[in-house]
Amino acid sequence: MNNDDSEGAVGNPRLCYIGQSEKAAAYRLARRLFDEAKAKGIDLSKAHVAMAAEVPGANYAKIRASGILEAMKEYGITSYEIIDAGGLEMTTVEARETAYLLAHPETTFLIGLGGICTDRLTASLKAAGKQPGEIIAGGFDTTPDTLAGIKEGYVTATIDQQQYLQGYFAVYVLYLYNKYGFTPNIDTGGYLVDSPEKIALIEKLSPEHIR
Amino acid sequence: MEWVRNFLRYRAANTFLVFIGLVMFFSLLTPNYLFVDRRNLAALGKLFPDLGVVALGVGVLMICGEFDLSVSSVLPFCSYVFVRLLYRGFAPFWAFWAALGVGALLGLLNGLITVKTKMPSFITTLGTMMFWRGVLYIWSKMMPAGIRNLVPSGSLFERTFAGTVGSFFPVQALWFALFAVILGILLHYHRFGNWIYATGDNRDAARAMGINTDLVKTACFMIVGVLCGFSACMQAVRIGSFAATQGIGFELRAIAACVVGGTSLRGGVGSMPGIVLGALTIPILDNGLILLRVPVFGISAFIGIATILFVVLNSYVERKTR
Numbered sequence: 001m002n003n004d005d006s007e008g009a010v011g012n013p014r015l016c017y018i019g020q021s022e023k024a025a026a027y028r029l030a031r032r033l034f035d036e037a038k039a040k041g042i043d044l045s046k047a048h049v050a051m052a053a054e055v056p057g058a059n060y061a062k063i064r065a066s067g068i069l070e071a072m073k074e075y076g077i078t079s080y081e082i083i084d085a086g087g088l089e090m091t092t093v094e095a096r097e098t099a100y101l102l103a104h105p106e107t108t109f110l111i112g113l114g115g116i117c118t119d120r121l122t123a124s125l126k127a128a129g130k131q132p133g134e135i136i137a138g139g140f141d142t143t144p145d146t147l148a149g150i151k152e153g154y155v156t157a158t159i160d161q162q163q164y165l166q167g168y169f170a171v172y173v174l175y176l177y178n179k180y181g182f183t184p185n186i187d188t189g190g191y192l193v194d195s196p197e198k199i200a201l202i203e204k205l206s207p208e209h210i211r
Numbered sequence: 212m213e214w215v216r217n218f219l220r221y222r223a224a225n226t227f228l229v230f231i232g233l234v235m236f237f238s239l240l241t242p243n244y245l246f247v248d249r250r251n252l253a254a255l256g257k258l259f260p261d262l263g264v265v266a267l268g269v270g271v272l273m274i275c276g277e278f279d280l281s282v283s284s285v286l287p288f289c290s291y292v293f294v295r296l297l298y299r300g301f302a303p304f305w306a307f308w309a310a311l312g313v314g315a316l317l318g319l320l321n322g323l324i325t326v327k328t329k330m331p332s333f334i335t336t337l338g339t340m341m342f343w344r345g346v347l348y349i350w351s352k353m354m355p356a357g358i359r360n361l362v363p364s365g366s367l368f369e370r371t372f373a374g375t376v377g378s379f380f381p382v383q384a385l386w387f388a389l390f391a392v393i394l395g396i397l398l399h400y401h402r403f404g405n406w407i408y409a410t411g412d413n414r415d416a417a418r419a420m421g422i423n424t425d426l427v428k429t430a431c432f433m434i435v436g437v438l439c440g441f442s443a444c445m446q447a448v449r450i451g452s453f454a455a456t457q458g459i460g461f462e463l464r465a466i467a468a469c470v471v472g473g474t475s476l477r478g479g480v481g482s483m484p485g486i487v488l489g490a491l492t493i494p495i496l497d498n499g500l501i502l503l504r505v506p507v508f509g510i511s512a513f514i515g516i517a518t519i520l521f522v523v524l525n526s527y528v529e530r531k532t533r
Binding site for chain 2: 021028048056081082083084086087088089090091092094095096098099100103104116119120123127128129145148209
């Protein structure tokens with residue numbers, strides 16, 4: 001559960017996988033962000049995508065980046081850079097994202113490939129003097145500052161991989177496997193959080209560790 | 212040119228010269244002079260003290276001849292104590308003092324284990340680093356916890372730890388300066404500072420002089436713990452939440468900052484101006500290189516090389532001027 005082999009069932013003799021399809025989720029997120037840009041009349045052929053990764057070599061970051069690259073191809077975007085955000089420490093991540101935004105005014109999209117990079121998007125955009133929506137930003141997970149960023153208009157969308165379901169279905173599937181031999185692959189993720197209504201539900205259930 | 216020679220005799224002088232060179236290099240060569248751009252200076256001033264405040268304490272402890280690798284766990288542990296107390300309805304003021312108290316207590320434990328068992332502090336604090344992080348992960352379940360509604364933006368507490376002075380100058384930088392001055396006075400103008408140098412330089416000789424070296428070392432560990440507690444609250448208020456990954460990597464970055472600032476790994480040598488310069492140099496390097504549009508994907512390699520060159524140059528200049 002949670003993190004699949006980069007080749008899925010082909011690369012790993014696992015029975016089944018319960019978790020987010022990282023590539024599909026990233027692809028969905030990227031399309032949402034690129035559509036937002038199109039609606040604003042931004043020329044995507046000149047757009048630059050910056051992707052910040054806490055752990056650049058991590059499997060999740062690589063697969064998510066590949067999903068974003070696939071969407072970029074469809075929308076005719078060619079310019080991109082993957083940023084080493086400097087690890088899991090929030091201050092380091094914020095410092096690097098801010099400096100990158102200042103040094104790369106050509107940045108159209110800033111995407112956090114992980115939860116920490118996404119959490120720091122709003123603070124970095126503010127520190128770099130950007131207005132809400134000036135840079136189209138998005139990412140993964142639903143940490144407190146990511147949700148605040150969506151409310152304030154700095155973050156367009158984030159992906160909720162719905163970890164509760166990963167734990168729930170893991171036990172459920174083991175039971176079914178033991179009883180009937182079922183080995184299903186279940187995609188729990190790709191839930192796009194991009195509106196105040198969706199945030200309200202997450203904020204309500206978050207203290208109970210459900211969302 | 213006697214005054215130049217006298218100036219260069221100070222260990223921190225070499226660090227200062229290289230630091231000035233670095234600042235001038237980035238100021239002049241970053242596109243559109245971005246390094247000295249108001250937004251960049253504000254971001255730097257706001258972010259570097261998270262590590263910088265911890266590095267001040269780590270530097271004092273290193274002069275005393277000890278290490279503290281547990282800062283990367285003590286910091287998020289204190290942060291979680293702070294956040295939990297806020298959730299339980301405590302006023303931010305009391306939660307803050309409790310976090311500082313917990314930091315002091317964890318520092319005291321580090322000190323007592325080290326001096327009573329005669330174990331190298333590198334090992335003691337490696338163990339406590341892993342222990343407290345494990346306890347934190349179990350206790351917090353690694354769940355982030357937002358505090359924006361408990362410490363609202365614009366509240367007195369928020370402005371005290373994450374606000375600005377004159378709508379520009381980050382208050383975090385002022386806190387860093389205040390701690391640097393206090394610890395500088397303690398280290399260079401107070402009897403306790405002499406005890407720290409004596410203990411770090413030659414423990415047996417210090418004992419023979421009547422200094423309670425165990426007490427001095429334990430007090431230095433407690434200073435680090437309190438500063439971790441302070442930095443934890445400052446960071447939690449700024450980011451508006453607790454994150455279990457707070458402080459990861461701070462243990463080595465703090466030591467690197469102190470070494471860059473001329474603090475000896477063997478104890479007994481170092482100065483507060485040097486530690487301050489070292490604490491500034493590491494984030495400035497990181498920041499300046501990104502502003503120079505160095506590929507960010509491999510920036511750690513550049514920082515690693517630059518840190519080694521900085522220390523080698525520092526040592527070379529020092530040898531030449533002696």
